Amino acid sequence: MPTAKTESSTKRASTNIAGNACVQIMEVTMFQKAQRSSSKLRLALTGPAGSGKTFSSLQIAKGLGGRIAMIDTERGSGSLYANIVDYDVLKLDPPFEPRKYIEGIKAAEEAGYNVLIIDSLSHAWAGEGGILTLHDRTAKAVRNSFDAWREVTPQHNQLVDAILASSCHVIVTMRTKTGYEVTSEHGKTKVSKVGLAPIQREGLEYEFTVVMDLSIEGHVATASKDRTGIFDGTRLTPSPAMGEGLLNWLNNSEISTETGKISDADRLAEIFAQLGLNDDLWEEYRGYVCERYGVCAMKEMNARQVDEQTTLLKQCLALEKKRAQFSEILRDRKLAA
Template sequence: MFQKATRKKAKLRLALIGPSGSGKTFSALELASGLGGKIALIDTERGSGDLYADRFVYDTLQLEPPFTPQKYIQAIKAAEDEGYSVVIIDSLSHAWAGEGGILDIHDNASKASRSGNGYMAWKDVTPQHERIINAILGASVHVIGTIRTKTAYEVVEDERGKKAPKRIGLAPIQRQGMEYEFTCVLDLAVDSHVASASKDRTGMFDGQHFVITERTGEQLLEWLEAGDEPAPKVDQFAEWRAQIKTAPSLEKLIEVWGQMDRDTREALEQDKNDRKDELFREAA
């Protein structure tokens, strides 16, 4: 039944959006340092994440193409298992438009279908993208994701009245609306690295224009820690496994199996088969 709403302590889910050169990686490391604890950086930018090793203390994992959803999910899980406090995903754009990413998967699914209907192919591809989102939202660590924007130029007039081309960012290179899965979304200007919030559930950055520093991470941590203690997190995988192993009937086994996503089914295939054999023997 309904209960009084209370704000719980939470882990950060923050997206940094901007064109190349806007300072997304550096800003992410500043934020992560303010949040505190061990920092893990998932690097899809061919080693560029190591460039700031003289400024910050962090560990990197090089993610090589193909940039499949499963690789991202495994990397996030590995960071959790290895005790990191903050995970930086640099960048999430490769999961969408990189080699082997969602758009490649969709293209291959469209070609493989008899009709060649790209719209229908999204039925199978969308759940794979949603698994990345669920991995981010369900992680037991702070998550900072960087997202590239397409770059364009416009001619602007400076303070002296002279006209010159200025680089600007356009739409994020990710599925439309994905950025709004995050608690906070900060857009970075390419020339000045100034951040502004396009979405901010914290209410801390509304109407502000600022350069991200370690103090920004400290302020976010204060807000995140100000709520009540959350309820203990349920280990869903362990729960599924227990239900499979103790299913009292074949019908219940089928019911439980039908509630799982594909990745969980793959991991528990042997347990399911073992329990099915046991149930057949018990019925004999």
């Protein structure tokens, strides 16, 4: 017959065993092995005016595939690129209240679009009727800036939540504050326009899968944030190939960030193809590049050389005269071979 002390010890032991079992059950039910499943893209393109945000967003959307919708706050400029890819536009006029953006997002989802471009998200913050306007109006009414932020912040958060929860791939563009950089090149002073912080609430960029900063010269993009690992340390011109690479990463849980990367040669090939020159001139172009930089293959080019060729091809794409001159040079090379 057990003593009182033994009975007490037995009860404590039983309690401990039961408690440990409970912890073990909780560990099994609450924690699971982390596995990445297919998901939707959340991409932000930032840059000053003239950096090619709208054009770049459409190029990437083309690579993602499916029907494309655009919320246009840029006074109809979103329709200027209808020759690039088929897409539908919803034009937003002032006031740029977050509520109107949210309604547009919901409409795109209900219509079954695969990709939604919001061009530009900056108007929801600093545009007429945006968050800053709402804050100023509220601050005058309550005579307290802090209380005013408490009133308008939920509206901003609702817009962010609508973007993050959307069933569409979402690409947003954001203007950046413009600054000027003075550099010396070949003994000459050069003044370049550069983008600074995005015109939106501080920290918003951390909500996105990828954030690409676009430059005015050559419309070259660099990743300031990249959860995919595809674009780390690279400079590229946005193209459908970029959209295809992102889609592959989003849909394939086993993809390596190395194999998902788009090579510099592929990026240049994408731009070259847009020139509409004969396919045989591509080989002449490759030979020209290798000869110019003293490399055996285009993959051996460094970042500066890639940027130089990207700018050249983009200029040929924009200027008919320059494209004709470039085509003539390549044809002369072929005849001389």
